[in-house]
Amino acid sequence: MPELPEVEVTRLGFADRIRGARLHALALGKPLRWPLGVDAQQLAGRTVRGVRRRAKYLLIDLDDGSFILVHLGMSGSLRLLDAPSAPGPHDHADLHTSAGTLRLHDPRRFGAVVHCAGEADPFARKLLGHLGPEPLGDDFDPRAFFDALRRRRTAIKPALMAGDLVVGVGNIYASEALFMAGIRPTTPAHRLSRARSDRLHAAVRAVLARAVERGGSSLRDFVGVDGAAGHFQLEAAVYGREGLPCPRCGTPVRSLRQAQRSTFFCPRCQR
DNA sequence: AAAAGCCCCTGGATGC
DNA sequence: TGCATCCAGGGGCTTT
Numbered sequence: 261m262p263e264l265p266e267v268e269v270t271r272l273g274f275a276d277r278i279r280g281a282r283l284h285a286l287a288l289g290k291p292l293r294w295p296l297g298v299d300a301q302q303l304a305g306r307t308v309r310g311v312r313r314r315a316k317y318l319l320i321d322l323d324d325g326s327f328i329l330v331h332l333g334m335s336g337s338l339r340l341l342d343a344p345s346a347p348g349p350h351d352h353a354d355l356h357t358s359a360g361t362l363r364l365h366d367p368r369r370f371g372a373v374v375h376c377a378g379e380a381d382p383f384a385r386k387l388l389g390h391l392g393p394e395p396l397g398d399d400f401d402p403r404a405f406f407d408a409l410r411r412r413r414t415a416i417k418p419a420l421m422a423g424d425l426v427v428g429v430g431n432i433y434a435s436e437a438l439f440m441a442g443i444r445p446t447t448p449a450h451r452l453s454r455a456r457s458d459r460l461h462a463a464v465r466a467v468l469a470r471a472v473e474r475g476g477s478s479l480r481d482f483v484g485v486d487g488a489a490g491h492f493q494l495e496a497a498v499y500g501r502e503g504l505p506c507p508r509c510g511t512p513v514r515s516l517r518q519a520q521r522s523t524f525f526c527p528r529c530q531r
Numbered sequence: 532a533a534a535a536g537c538c539c540c541t542g543g544a545t546g547c
Numbered sequence: 548t549g550c551a552t553c554c555a556g557g558g559g560c561t562t563t
Contacts (some may be wrong), residue, residue, distance in 0.1 A: 262557090335556095368556090370558085414533085521556065
């Protein structure tokens with residue numbers, strides 16, 4: 261389940277290696293979430309300027325100002341292969357470059373590889389134009405976060421995941437950040453005090469930064485560009501731990517469903 | 532207009 | 548052992 265940390269770990273794993281590389285070809289397998297949006301042959305000969313991340317999107321910048329947008333969806337992972345083997349049944353995109361083959365492995369095919377002409381590309385604007393602030397960036401401001409929370413009538417957990425207060429927080433890290441902040445996931449967003457809002461703001465940053473340090477979470481099949489699994493799942497306090505003792509107080513972790521997604525929390529530490 | 536629900540997909544776990 | 552069912556959830560789209 262790639263969230264911001266897994267996407268960032270992926271980016272860090274291949275950005276330096278692919279910078280300056282020349283694109284030879286893009287080979288696509290089964291359809292992904294969206295079509296590529298351009299004839300793949302038009303990408304041949306382009307050079308990679310760098311790789312950015314915005315929310316959970318990877319943006320591979322090319323020398324003509326266009327970029328290739330990659331989303332890992334639910335089950336996607338990227339590998340950078342020195343010598344490409346034949347694609348497996350779940351390998352759906354191979355970007356062959358002078359620095360190796362960047363391969364998207366995505367069994368559930370919720371992922372995407374889309375070519376965007378530039379920042380003004382209508383599709384790019386649709387996906388990227390209305391995103392909230394980056395949690396690890398300077399524009400994720402405690403005051404603005406609090407003000408936005410006050411306008412929300414929903415529970416804090418789905419509000420955290422909605423993508424306009426802050427981006428990159430998915431189901432795992434929403435539960436973890438709320439645990440770290442001592443806030444119950446069902447608390448109405450507009451009821452949080454400024455102090456608790458600040459604590460949550462700090463917790464979101466801390467949990468995501470820590471997860472990046474640990475190589476992300478490999479709860480199912482996420483692996484980094486070199487194929488190595490992440491380790492943050494070993495530090496998860498509540499996610500996926502229903503019935504197991506809270507690491508802080510020992511009370512059994514409880515779970516519930518919010519907006520069709522499972523939520524985990526400690527009934528004693530989170531009020 | 533905010534908020535809730537739907538849906539895309541497949542592997543793994545569970546139940547009979 | 549095998550088949551049916553459920554679950555995982557990112558996020559755009561549709562409905563309320």
